[in-house]
Amino acid sequence: MGLLDKRVLLVSTWFPSERDITEGSFVLADAKNLQKHGVNLLVVHLNKHGLNQTETYEGIKVVRIPLATSKPHSIVKAAVRVLPYIKRSDLLHTHAISSLLPLVLLPFNKPWVHTEHWSGLTTSAHRLPAWKRFILPQVLKVEKRPDVSVAVVEFLARPLRKIRGGKDTRVIPVVVPSPDQIVPRPNGKLTELVSIGGLVPGKDPIMAVETLALLVEQGENFHLTWVGDGPLREEVETKISATGAPVTLAGRVKPQEVPGYIENADMFFGPTRGDNFFTSAAESIVRGRPVVAGANGGHSEYLDPKVSELVSEGSPENFASAIKNVHEKTKKMTEAEIAATVGNRFSADTVATQYMDLYRSLLTH
Incomplete structure (x- = not known):
């Protein structure tokens, strides 16, 4: 019918x-x-x-x-x-x-x-x-x-x-539509991370800043761009200033601009305290970007451990370790191989x- x-x-x-x-x-x-x-x-x-x-x-x-x-x-x-x-x-x-x-x-x-x-x-x-x-x-x-x-x-x-x-x-x-053409990761001297979501407690942007600050202390060369805004913005800005963490707040952008931020990154980092589908993580995978995220949520159903790591006990130490692990295990994978882990299911x-x-x-x- x-x-x-x-x-x-x-x-x-x-x-x-x-x-x-x-x-x-x-x-x-x-x-x-x-x-x-x-x-x-x-x-x-x-x-x-x-x-x-x-x-x-x-x-x-x-x-x-x-x-x-x-x-x-x-x-x-x-x-x-x-x-x-x-x-x-x-x-x-x-x-x-x-x-x-x-x-x-x-x-x-x-x-x-x-x-x-x-x-x-x-x-x-x-x-x-x-x-x-x-x-x-x-x-x-x-x-x-x-x-x-x-x-x-x-x-x-x-x-x-x-x-x-x-x-x-x-x-x-x-x-979550796949792009017509997958853009290669930047793979520069500075490893670019992206996070997409509101500056709200559930997304835990403070944890993200503390994680980036720790990575710098450990001698690592990472930078995070956070796309989104919210009530924690002032607190997050204060934390960035206090720690010197390499974090840029992009603010709220139009939905059609989000893919560009993902494509300008090497990896998605979302220290969420809990999500259902976690659309931005899926958007990152279909564009060939590996994912590090909090473990509480439905994204565990589609994120392949070969291209991701989910952190059950959120701490800067655990997230920093996961970021380094995922960066290391995926750096020789192509973007198409990463995207293929979800195929056409979305x-x-x-x-x-x-x-x-x-x-x-x-x-x-």
Whole structure:
């Protein structure tokens, strides 16, 4: 059965806009990929920015509806607004747990797919902020509603299955397109590292700075460029000044500029405290860059030990050792050999086929 005559409504609280061009970039990538493969798609962006308009964003038709997830009246208003779009669709596809909040109030009988990304499902409850611990039991109940839930890695699928009981829960990865041509690593006298992510506690940029400072003390010649911004910027800048660590903060960049930063590096370094898919690590591997990262997350499912090292006990000493080990064991490998360790498992065609097969199965039952 073709999907050209079926109307798919994608509802997400995460989607890029003029207010934040990086928010939900992976949801945009999925939407563009599905539309390219013939899916008749409309996006409803339930947004925290107060945007209330219909527009075409990078080729995708988007209806933007304001939603403040902490305000009950806003949730009700958004639910009323989104219901007509659901009724006119043949299949509903939601992204992110916050998108479910208005929908649980609504009476509808449509095939429903939900893709989950929330790191709170894989974070120990005691590590969550107090307000998240309070609402967690109520929020998790809404995960039971969709007909099929999709996790981007098995690491996230496991807690989802516990919540959903016997209901269908599957794994479909994020789209991480391979480049048309792989750019060789710089391989200069200075070994370039890159990290991509917010300057936030979970990404642990302070650990990155301390690791680079230690490498200098050990007589090593490494430099790190950190791509991204966030609330820890001032603290990170202070740490760089105090230690003299060879770290450059590139700040926030456009999504299309990220590949260039990866290609200008010899290796990806992400001292994360916990991630689900860890898109930037996957983006680095498909571009032929080896990876050193924190071990907690779903990236362990696709990172081959031949081209990576995951550090379970995060410390500058352990990360510095891992960086030197990975640099040594991969320096004679070609970029194509590194990229081949993941093959086409994250390609646009692979991911689109999995979603379209899922859509067809729901639409024919």
